[in-house]
Amino acid sequence: MIIIENLSKSFGGVTVLQGVSLEVEKGHILALIGRSGYGKSVLLKHVAGLIRPDSGRIVVDGHDLCCLKGKTLQRLRNRLGFLFQSGALFDSMSIFDNVAFPLREKTKLGEKEIRDRVLYELEQVDLSGAEDKFPSQISGGMVKRAALARELIAEPEIMLFDEPTTGLDPLTGQTILNLIDSCHRRMHFTGIIVTHEVPKIFEIVEKVAMLDEGRILFQESPEKILAIEDPKIRSFITGGVQWTHEEMECQLRFMERVRRKKDIHKL
């Protein structure tokens, strides 16, 4: 479970986050939406412990992240995965070595077992056959999938995604979202996704929070958000297009179907 309480952060006198509070239940995924440059990635990096807040706290499974240092912080990070916007693959290593890296460095598994697990994980993200290529030799979508495989191979309990579909074509973007969904069903991690994929993202998350000018405007289930009348929120969700009543009903029915499907999977 991730609890963010009253988090504030400024850079050089510019306030990026002011009193942000959020809660993500164990095993749930929260989508963090909002306009570019409004501090979503900064908030995510706080949760990862890469940035320290000016005030407020982040509690991950009972541990106050702001008080953790050295080995205790390292132990918490061992349970955490972070998918960077750029993928952040090690560019001097092949895709295979990138995905194998966490296992080689953090476990005592034999090379054969590592190979089997890497090939399985690469198959899951549809990258079989690309294991000998280097990050610079593959497309942006493949980089993101390889990065996802690298994070998931360590079976994290918490996954943070920083704009996993940015810069990808709609089809590849959807593939990545489906992958995240299937991995979530397989591993049941607690997650936060920073994204602009609205309303597509509503299909795979339990909760949506919107960050605006450093504050959380709302955090609700996707169904409730679709029913919100606030023009600012509505225009962000519909991309500025005025939805008709029928379109809204259709979207809600679709969400209902997705939710039922998810519940069946959970059973």
Next chain:
Amino acid sequence: MELVNKLGEMAIRTLLMIGRMGILLAKAFAFCLTPPVKLALVVKQIHFIGFRSVSVIILTGGFTGMVLCYQGYNTLNRFGSEAFLGPLVGLSLIKEMGPVISSLMVTGRAGSSVTAKIGIMRISEQIDALELMGLNPYRYLIVPNMFAAIISLPLLTAIFDVVGIFGGYLIGVKLLGVSSGVYFGEMISYVEMKDILEGLFKSLNFGVIIAWVCCFKGYYAGYYSGFGAEGVSAATTEAVVLSSVMILVWDYFLTSTRIFF
């Protein structure tokens, strides 16, 4: 008033940088002395910093010895003291020129690329990725370079000295006609073990300086030297300049404090 503000800002920035440099060095030493040390990475860096610098060290060492011999001969000739050519070449190379020039060469050849590599990893979030995997970036990026520089520099200096002495031999004995027995005989009489140790100790110090400054500049690329590719390029230049200056200043300090006398 604005000028005062800017000056104050600059002073704080510089102090912060010095503090961060100190912390990085202390952490690097602490991690060097505590396991686990990534041996494979240390060997890889020894190959990169040490072995791949051998050719440039042989070249510069040879020519430095040759030039030193020419200049030394011309000066000594005025006083009829050509017999001291061997000690002059030997002592100059072993105590000063060997450690200093080989370190400057390694800074230019390997130090710059260490900064560029770590800097690119910083701006492309690869260092953050390492941290978020629960791994210590110091053990992967700084400790191997520190070990490699500490091991390689004295060895490269020794190669530089030997090649330089033989370069001097070629010019002094084969070209200028100094007797080979006198060249080496006088050198053996005047060069003592403590001179050799002094040179090697200096090179070890310079190894630490190169690894420290170059790793620091790469690790904090984007903090002090602009952003993106421009930041890495500026960090690389700063690393080479700062390392070179620090090598010369530290050389003066070691020589003037006469630690080895």
